[in-house]
Amino acid sequence: MSAQITEVDVPSAGDTAGIGQAVRDYFARVRGGDIGSLPAVLGLVALVILFGVLEGGTFLSIFNFANLINQSAAIIVLAMGLVFVLLLGEIDLSAGFAAGTAAAVLAVVLTNMGMAWPIALLAALLTGVVIGLVIGLLVARLGIPSFVVTLAMFLALQGAMLLIIGEGGTIPIRDDAILVVMNGNMPVILGWVLAVVIVGGFAIINLLAINRRRKAGLAAESMSVWAAKVIALGVLVVVATYLLNQERQLATANVVIQGVPWVVVVILGLLVVLTFILQRTGFGRHIYAVGGNREAARRAGINVKGLMITCFIFCSTLAAVAGVLLASRDNSVSPTTGGAQTLLFAVGAAVIGGTSLFGGRGKVRDAVIGGLVIAVIANGLPLITQQSGIQFVVTGLVLLVAASVDAISRRRASATGR
Amino acid sequence: MANDTPLLSLRGINKSFGPVHVLQNVDLDVRAGRVTALVGDNGAGKSTLIKAIAGIHPFDSGQVTFEGKPVTIHGPKQANDLGIEVVYQDLALCDNLDVVHNMFLGREVKSGVTLNETTMEKRAGETLSGLSVRTLKSLRQQVSSLSGGQRQTVAIARAVLWNSKLVILDEPTAALGVAQTEQVLNLVRRLADNGLGVILISHNMNDVQAVADDIACLYLGQMAAQVEKDQVSSQQVVELITTGRSGDIGMQDNSMGGAA
Ligand SMILES: Nc1ncnc2c1ncn2[C@@H]1O[C@H](COP(=O)(O)OP(=O)(O)O)[C@@H](O)[C@H]1O
Numbered sequence: 001m002s003a004q005i006t007e008v009d010v011p012s013a014g015d016t017a018g019i020g021q022a023v024r025d026y027f028a029r030v031r032g033g034d035i036g037s038l039p040a041v042l043g044l045v046a047l048v049i050l051f052g053v054l055e056g057g058t059f060l061s062i063f064n065f066a067n068l069i070n071q072s073a074a075i076i077v078l079a080m081g082l083v084f085v086l087l088l089g090e091i092d093l094s095a096g097f098a099a100g101t102a103a104a105v106l107a108v109v110l111t112n113m114g115m116a117w118p119i120a121l122l123a124a125l126l127t128g129v130v131i132g133l134v135i136g137l138l139v140a141r142l143g144i145p146s147f148v149v150t151l152a153m154f155l156a157l158q159g160a161m162l163l164i165i166g167e168g169g170t171i172p173i174r175d176d177a178i179l180v181v182m183n184g185n186m187p188v189i190l191g192w193v194l195a196v197v198i199v200g201g202f203a204i205i206n207l208l209a210i211n212r213r214r215k216a217g218l219a220a221e222s223m224s225v226w227a228a229k230v231i232a233l234g235v236l237v238v239v240a241t242y243l244l245n246q247e248r249q250l251a252t253a254n255v256v257i258q259g260v261p262w263v264v265v266v267i268l269g270l271l272v273v274l275t276f277i278l279q280r281t282g283f284g285r286h287i288y289a290v291g292g293n294r295e296a297a298r299r300a301g302i303n304v305k306g307l308m309i310t311c312f313i314f315c316s317t318l319a320a321v322a323g324v325l326l327a328s329r330d331n332s333v334s335p336t337t338g339g340a341q342t343l344l345f346a347v348g349a350a351v352i353g354g355t356s357l358f359g360g361r362g363k364v365r366d367a368v369i370g371g372l373v374i375a376v377i378a379n380g381l382p383l384i385t386q387q388s389g390i391q392f393v394v395t396g397l398v399l400l401v402a403a404s405v406d407a408i409s410r411r412r413a414s415a416t417g418r
Numbered sequence: 419m420a421n422d423t424p425l426l427s428l429r430g431i432n433k434s435f436g437p438v439h440v441l442q443n444v445d446l447d448v449r450a451g452r453v454t455a456l457v458g459d460n461g462a463g464k465s466t467l468i469k470a471i472a473g474i475h476p477f478d479s480g481q482v483t484f485e486g487k488p489v490t491i492h493g494p495k496q497a498n499d500l501g502i503e504v505v506y507q508d509l510a511l512c513d514n515l516d517v518v519h520n521m522f523l524g525r526e527v528k529s530g531v532t533l534n535e536t537t538m539e540k541r542a543g544e545t546l547s548g549l550s551v552r553t554l555k556s557l558r559q560q561v562s563s564l565s566g567g568q569r570q571t572v573a574i575a576r577a578v579l580w581n582s583k584l585v586i587l588d589e590p591t592a593a594l595g596v597a598q599t600e601q602v603l604n605l606v607r608r609l610a611d612n613g614l615g616v617i618l619i620s621h622n623m624n625d626v627q628a629v630a631d632d633i634a635c636l637y638l639g640q641m642a643a644q645v646e647k648d649q650v651s652s653q654q655v656v657e658l659i660t661t662g663r664s665g666d667i668g669m670q671d672n673s674m675g676g677a678a
């Protein structure tokens with residue numbers, strides 16, 4: 001037995017060899033059932049090209065690009081919250097109206113009670129926390145399926161919204177600090193600073209990680225792969241910043257509108273913080289564990305119930321943030337805020353982005369990519385056809401394709417294993 | 419038998435699931451440095467017994483003594499803190515996590531709030547090397563892409579990664595081929611030779627003959643007999659498993675509650 005120890009071939013020091021190896025590794029992961037967000041990214045590129053060819057002038061206009069961000073922001077944030085719940089293999093159907101309820105609280109505190117915006121914002125976020133806590137307790141402690149609990153909450157919150165908003169029907173938002181989030185743009189120079197921070201931060205963090213692994217004598221990503229990633233991100237960020245920094249007001253108006261929308265900072269901030277939580281902390285790791293094998297997580301001593309409650313709180317609180325974005329975008333809150341297709345689009349965004357409905361697989365960035373896909377469809381199709389029915393059908397089909405990819409890659413995973 | 423106090427000692431253990439009285443007045447002694455084979459037919463209560471030792475579900479009544487001190491094990495964390503590690507029959511791995519993540523699940527090494535991936539990967543690599551594991555392509559491979567034998571190895575490696583005093587393996591060779599079974603049995607033997615207490619649950623008489631020092635036989639939720647391996651033949655063990663008695667060993671009165 002001891003003689004065999006010398007033959008040990010546990011992967012050891014040395015870097016993975018170049019981009020070719022990185023691509024092969026990716027396909028190995030796909031075979032293992034982890035398809036990631038590549039299909040969504042390819043879909044996004046394909047859609048942009050398609051609409052660009054069919055309706056070039058309007059769809060690819062600079063004005064429309066900023067518009068796209070505006071349209072997708074709330075759905076992206078909602079979807080980010082849903083990722084936490086979907087990772088557990090649960091669902092939150094009430095997130096849309098949690099957003100609406102939080103927005104209603106914001107509007108009442110801000111406009112009706114005349115309080116300062118930080119208090120109103122805090123009240124809105126707290127609303128989200130309480131909603132998530134209630135859902136979490138019912139699901140984790142009582143063991144009611146999340147589908148049922150959140151379906152009930154879907155109805156109850158719709159009613160709560162009506163009660164909070166009151167007879168008036170619509171409450172206007174006039175506070176500048178809230179309005180600027182969805183209606184204001186960064187100064188041009190600040191936009192470029194942001195671009196440098198994003199690309200530089202990405203490059204440095206990844207470089208440090210590579211160095212750390214090298215020092216520990218572990219296989220690390222090769223420099224060519226690192227450089228390729230940094231350059232790809234750099235090109236993307238610079239092009240986007242350049243486009244958003246162009247003057248994009250229609251010729252008839254005489255105000256200058258240019259710069260990166262402030263909401264981009266909100267989304268990037270959430271993306272970074274939430275990704276850190278999911279990928280780099282024990283809490284995040286345990287979320288994946290519970291989604292992958294709940295019983296195994298329990299036997300490993302993980303507090304499964306507490307973790308589930310926390311995830312529902314994350315979901316509803318992020319929904320509250322989305323509600324604030326909706327209020328800011330519409331300059332008002334009405335009983336339809338967060339209603340209609342908001343939730344379905346958000347679930348669709350997460351799944352299209354690559355988050356599995358079966359739990360255990362998904363990332364925060366899926367929400368961003370999937371949200372953009374949904375927004376591109378919602379934005380591009382009306383330019384081609386006047387029939388809004390087609391838009392629903394197409395969005396539904398895209399979601400179905402994403403869910404199929406999810407199911408098939410999961411099947412392949414269980415076929416390779418064992 | 420050795421003169422020192424047992425590492426783990428169970429006395430009068432009872433466990434029911436609703437109306438089903440799965441464990442009845444079970445006694446068991448496990449000594450350090452010895453492999454105790456826990457045998458018994460399907461449904462005899464072997465998995466139930468070790469899950470309770472691991473803190474997955476508590477015993478209804480009975481005394482548990484670990485290293486001479488009476489203990490009550492409320493949860494998996496507490497069992498781990500005592501130095502008890504279990505390789506479950508279903509392995510209890512998360513398919514969507516990689517090998518390192520699975521080995522450190524619930525006990526991640528952190529620096530501040532962030533996970534210390536490099537330290538975990540190094541320690542995982544060292545442990546697997548120590549177990550002569552030669553088939554894993556990458557420690558960052560998701561467990562879903564591993565073969566049955568590889569998964570078994572990861573589960574065992576997770577149990578020996580810690581400074582454990584008692585390692586319990588629930589049918590670790592059931593799904594393995596000849597070569598891998600041999601490897602796992604060698605490993606089990608080595609754990610005991612290093613001074614750990616080992617409980618090995620197995621159906622396979624060859625496995626039991628190969629590595630066991632003591633044999634404890636559960637029959638319909640009762641401990642039919644706990645004997646040293648050298649005192650019994652394979653034939654007698656099979657009789658104990660199937661009928662609860664063999665000659666003057668085992669349950670002389672085959673009625674309920676008549677543990678040896
Ligand atoms: N969680 C449970 N709930 C109800 N009955 C159970 C549970 N776990 C095990 N049992 C029952 O306890 C008995 C012993 O099962 P088990 O310990 O798995 O047997 P073994 O591992 O010896 O084959 C079986 O009859 C089984 O059906």
Ligand SMILES: [Mg+2]
Binds near residue numbers: 464465588
């Ligand atoms: Mg069993």
